[in-house]
Amino acid sequence: MLNRFTPMIKIQKLIHDYIKRDDEGNVAGTVRAIGGVDLHVEPGRFIAILGHNGSGKSTLAKHLNALLFPTEGTVWVDGMSTSDGKNLWEIRREAGMVFQNPDNQIIAQVVEEDVGFGPENIGVPTEEIWTRVEESLKAVGMLEHRKKSPNRLSGGQKQRVSIAGVIAMEPKCIILDEPTAMLDPNGRKEVIKAAKKLNREKGITVILITHYMEEAVDADMIFVMDKGVVAMQGTPREIFCQVERMKELQLDVPQVTLLGHELRKAGLAIPDCILTKEELADALLGAPEAAGEKEEADGDQS
Amino acid sequence: MGIKVDDICFLYERGTAMQVRALDHISVEIPDDQFIGLIGHTGSGKSTFVQTLNGLLKVTSGHIYYNGEDIDGEKFDRKKLRSDVGLVFQYPEHQLFEVDVITDVCFGPKNLGLSESEARSRAIEALESVKMSKSLYKASPFDLSGGEKRRAAIAGVLAMRPKILILDEPTAGLDPRGRDEILGLIAEMKKERNMTIILVSHSMDDVARYVDRIMVMGGGKILYDDEPVKVFRHVKELEDLGLAAPQITYVMKLLKERGLDVNTDVLRVKEAAAEILAHRRELHV
Numbered sequence: 001m002l003n004r005f006t007p008m009i010k011i012q013k014l015i016h017d018y019i020k021r022d023d024e025g026n027v028a029g030t031v032r033a034i035g036g037v038d039l040h041v042e043p044g045r046f047i048a049i050l051g052h053n054g055s056g057k058s059t060l061a062k063h064l065n066a067l068l069f070p071t072e073g074t075v076w077v078d079g080m081s082t083s084d085g086k087n088l089w090e091i092r093r094e095a096g097m098v099f100q101n102p103d104n105q106i107i108a109q110v111v112e113e114d115v116g117f118g119p120e121n122i123g124v125p126t127e128e129i130w131t132r133v134e135e136s137l138k139a140v141g142m143l144e145h146r147k148k149s150p151n152r153l154s155g156g157q158k159q160r161v162s163i164a165g166v167i168a169m170e171p172k173c174i175i176l177d178e179p180t181a182m183l184d185p186n187g188r189k190e191v192i193k194a195a196k197k198l199n200r201e202k203g204i205t206v207i208l209i210t211h212y213m214e215e216a217v218d219a220d221m222i223f224v225m226d227k228g229v230v231a232m233q234g235t236p237r238e239i240f241c242q243v244e245r246m247k248e249l250q251l252d253v254p255q256v257t258l259l260g261h262e263l264r265k266a267g268l269a270i271p272d273c274i275l276t277k278e279e280l281a282d283a284l285l286g287a288p289e290a291a292g293e294k295e296e297a298d299g300d301q302s
Numbered sequence: 303m304g305i306k307v308d309d310i311c312f313l314y315e316r317g318t319a320m321q322v323r324a325l326d327h328i329s330v331e332i333p334d335d336q337f338i339g340l341i342g343h344t345g346s347g348k349s350t351f352v353q354t355l356n357g358l359l360k361v362t363s364g365h366i367y368y369n370g371e372d373i374d375g376e377k378f379d380r381k382k383l384r385s386d387v388g389l390v391f392q393y394p395e396h397q398l399f400e401v402d403v404i405t406d407v408c409f410g411p412k413n414l415g416l417s418e419s420e421a422r423s424r425a426i427e428a429l430e431s432v433k434m435s436k437s438l439y440k441a442s443p444f445d446l447s448g449g450e451k452r453r454a455a456i457a458g459v460l461a462m463r464p465k466i467l468i469l470d471e472p473t474a475g476l477d478p479r480g481r482d483e484i485l486g487l488i489a490e491m492k493k494e495r496n497m498t499i500i501l502v503s504h505s506m507d508d509v510a511r512y513v514d515r516i517m518v519m520g521g522g523k524i525l526y527d528d529e530p531v532k533v534f535r536h537v538k539e540l541e542d543l544g545l546a547a548p549q550i551t552y553v554m555k556l557l558k559e560r561g562l563d564v565n566t567d568v569l570r571v572k573e574a575a576a577e578i579l580a581h582r583r584e585l586h587v
Contacts, residue, residue: 052477053448186544250479255549262575277553
């Protein structure tokens with residue numbers, strides 16, 4: 001069904017109103033969470049969505065796998081409109097979602113059973129379920145824990161099991177709604193690494209919603225939400241060079257970008273938007289001479 | 303005087319096959335008026351540790367002294383301990399339940415046996431401390447924004463007038479400005495009330511920005527306990543524990559590796575900029 005002309009996600013003039021009801025169930029008012037969003041995501045991209053609490057990003061995310069339906073406008077996932085009831089199950093299989101709290105998403109007593117739950121539910125033959133479980137756990141680096149009880153895992157490991165559960169449905173797109181908010185530094189690193197790997201190796205479109213600016217640095221494209229609309233969009237460099245504007249939107253830029261910004265303000269002639277520590281070192285000290293050094297720098301993208 | 307922790311252990315499911323040693327011979331002193339960061343990976347024992355400090359969990363062995371008195375002693379006033387050592391749990395807004403904000407904040411002081419009017423004046427004092435707008439005092443807690451809810455929940459604990467305030471990941475799930483607001487507020491409260499604050503956090507950058515002392519937990523022990531710059535010198539060991547150093551420290555270490563002779567005991571952007579500018583002549587720009 002997918003051809004290279006079908007965008008993974010296409011959103012046109014999306015409006016979403018939450019309806020507030022009083023004790024008798026009468027409509028007491030509406031709150032507009034999304035006020036006219038247009039958005040286009042090509043298959044295979046890694047997209048980050050940033051925005052302060054209440055900016056509408058989670059509401060937007062829920063439209064991407066038809067957990068919410070447009071009040072006005074249209075959302076197409078892989079060419080299928082979410083407003084059309086008959087597309088529902090196909091959309092939810094193609095666009096899987098991972099939420100903030102790993103403990104709310106894991107249901108089985110054993111890791112591999114949890115991952116197999118989704119495929120089993122849609123009637124995948126048993127043998128294929130096990131193949132999918134194995135591949136999914138491998139993809140997130142959790143294969144060795146397949147027989148464990150989920151409550152023996154760390155937060156980052158649990159979150160990777162949640163991601164494996166989504167991958168087992170063979171989705172074309174995964175939406176991660178603040179998947180690292182509750183994790184320790186190592187857990188955060190593991191989850192982001194797993195997401196990048198899926199994107200790179202399996203070509204799965206990744207949509208990452210996050211409050212950690214550093215996690216968005218390697219995205220192909222960033223969308224910044226504010227008051228229910230897309231306030232900024234562009235590459236990480238285009239977005240993060242606007243330090244003041246990001247602060248206005250209650251956000252931030254990566255610390256190393258901020259440092260570069262401060263140094264420029266102090267009069268150092270370095271490039272405008274530094275995104276990684278390696279870039280800053282190159283800008284200040286010149287590019288490293290030996291090729292061996294470069295390799296080492298590429299290994300760790302923290 | 304504060305808290306003195308003397309060789310405590312804590313076992314979950316003691317005496318069963320599931321027994322887990324969550325705290326393993328911890329001894330530490332927590333004096334008055336200090337801003338402490340407590341870091342450690344998930345499962346390192348942080349939450350268990352802070353719950354023993356106000357008597358929510360009873361230690362399996364060892365002793366905890368509050369102002370010189372053993373908190374497990376027979377005559378010890380535990381009720382007083384629980385109001386003196388305030389604990390704000392993760393996602394405290396999930397515990398808001400009253401009809402409006404001010405009634406919710408009054409709940410604690412009323413439980414202490416204070417009169418209605420006294421409870422109210424304490425609630426107002428606490429709400430002012432967290433900079434809650436007066437117009438929201440009568441609002442339903444469920445109509446507040448995420449950041450406001452969290453501040454209301456913190457006010458609920460502040461209204462007990464704690465001498466030691468423990469916050470378990472108070473910024474989880476908040477946007478960058480929300481994070482700065484809550485942490486700024488905590489720092490301000492500490493100054494105003496001369497409280498001891500224990501900030502449990504997974505964000506090395508937050509911890510680096512605010513605290514005077516860091517305790518690092520791993521495997522139920524306190525592995526490092528020192529001022530932040532000294533703790534963050536152990537980058538390798540911290541990484542092995544599933545932790546990290548602040549982003550800025552990594553930047554400075556890389557510059558040093560590349561031959562710029564900067565001081566790497568730097569945790570914040572402003573200091574890093576100053577340090578780099580001090581070496582201006584060695585730069586290629």
